[in-house]
Amino acid sequence: MKSDNIDSLESLKDYIGSQDNSKSFVYFSKIPDICKTEKCMLGVDEAGRGPVLGPMVYGISFCPVDKKSILKDLGCADSKQLTEDQRDEIFVNSNNKDYATESIGWAVDVISPNEISTSMLRRTKRSLNEVSMESAISLIKKALELEVNVTEVYVDTVGPPEKYQAKLQAIFPDIKITVAKKADSIYPIVSLASICAKVSRDHALKVWTFREGIEVPSDGFGSGYPGDPVTKRFLKNFEPLFGYPRIVRFSWSTASNALDENRAYTVEFEEEEELNEKKVKLASKKMTSFFKTEVPVKKFKRHNFFKERCLEDVIDF
Structure with missing residues (x-):
């Protein structure tokens, strides 16, 4: 976990590009002093749950309850309703503007495609929901360890919100927990968490290093979503014996179906x-x-x- 100052898109890309993208990593911003003394709200959301390519990124953001008007000043809204340029601008402003940096902190957990796939395919399987919940819980715990005075938590749900809320409330009994569908469009603090996660994932893909030595097609690999035609074309390129590079979530049916359709070598294992x-x-x-x-x-x-x-x-x- 790092707490280096990321104050621009370039510094974000430099930091992410310096990581081993086959492994997961956590980044925490510097914690404003006010977040240690004032009662704070904390939002949780993710980006990249559905794509067959790239990491899933969980994000949190936090600020004093009395300073939540700053979130509206920044223009926080559902990241899916914002353009990439708008998300980038809000992200940069939240890390640059004095009124924001003095009151707002954030963190991301970049979960590698490799970890997602091995978790879902190992003998004692962990579902994507379990991976998601563990990431969210870990980020909240880490914020508390760093002395953020969290009194309210707002979470965009994974699965039934009532069940998830009860799980979180049992772990954090002294914190007011709210889990809701589409929380990123209801609570600005969740919107900012969503933006931090989405911007981090977008730029992680832009600086992805293919350590397998493959050449990326001239049109790239697309958004990573199964329906993207550019992504579909990218999935046609693979090594017949070893399969795909680590950017691909090989546990996804989209990836396994593409291997079958394009005649990858069959390897049989004993039952x-x-x-x-x-x-x-x-x-x-x-x-x-x-x-x-x-x-x-x-x-x-x-x-x-x-x-x-x-x-x-x-x-x-």
Whole structure:
């Protein structure tokens, strides 16, 4: 986690571009002193939940309850209803204008495509909802650890809002929790969190480094959403054995279907039941059975001399 001062789009891109984009990372802005002494509201929202390309970014923003008019002055609104230029302008102003930087803080959790896919496909699976909730909870906890005096939290829901709100309230019993659908269009503090998340994701894609050494097509890879024709064309380019670069969420059906349609190599793995059967068979064998020679040792018939005298081989000492 960093707290370097990001005060422009260039510094944002420089910071994100310096990260290993195959791994997740968290960025926290500097915490205004007023946020440690005054009662604060905190908003939570995400960007990039649905795309097959790139990270999902969770964002939080916070400011004193008595200073919430600043959010309206900045023009905070649902990030989906704003143009990219408008989002960028609000983001820059919130990090530049004295009246904003003295009262507003924010943070993002950039969750890599690699983490999303491995979480959803590992043996003990974590759904996208679980990944989302864990990210939101972690950011709130970190804000509290950094001494932000949070008394109210507003969250754009993941799943049923009542269930999510009860979960958060149990974790943060001393904070007023509000979870709602389309919270980013209702609460300006959530709108700013949404803008921080969206701007961070947009610029993460712009500075993405393909460490696999592939050449990006001249028309790029699009927005990353499955319906984007540019993204569809990008998904036709892959290594037949190793598949896609790490920018692709390989757990998405869009990606697996594209591999099937474009004839990627098929790799078969043994079923878990077959592996377990083999383990049982191996466990039932004696250790000495693994050291037998390939040519069986010839057995000799015991001489009558030993049989008549009831002599046996010594097996215990």
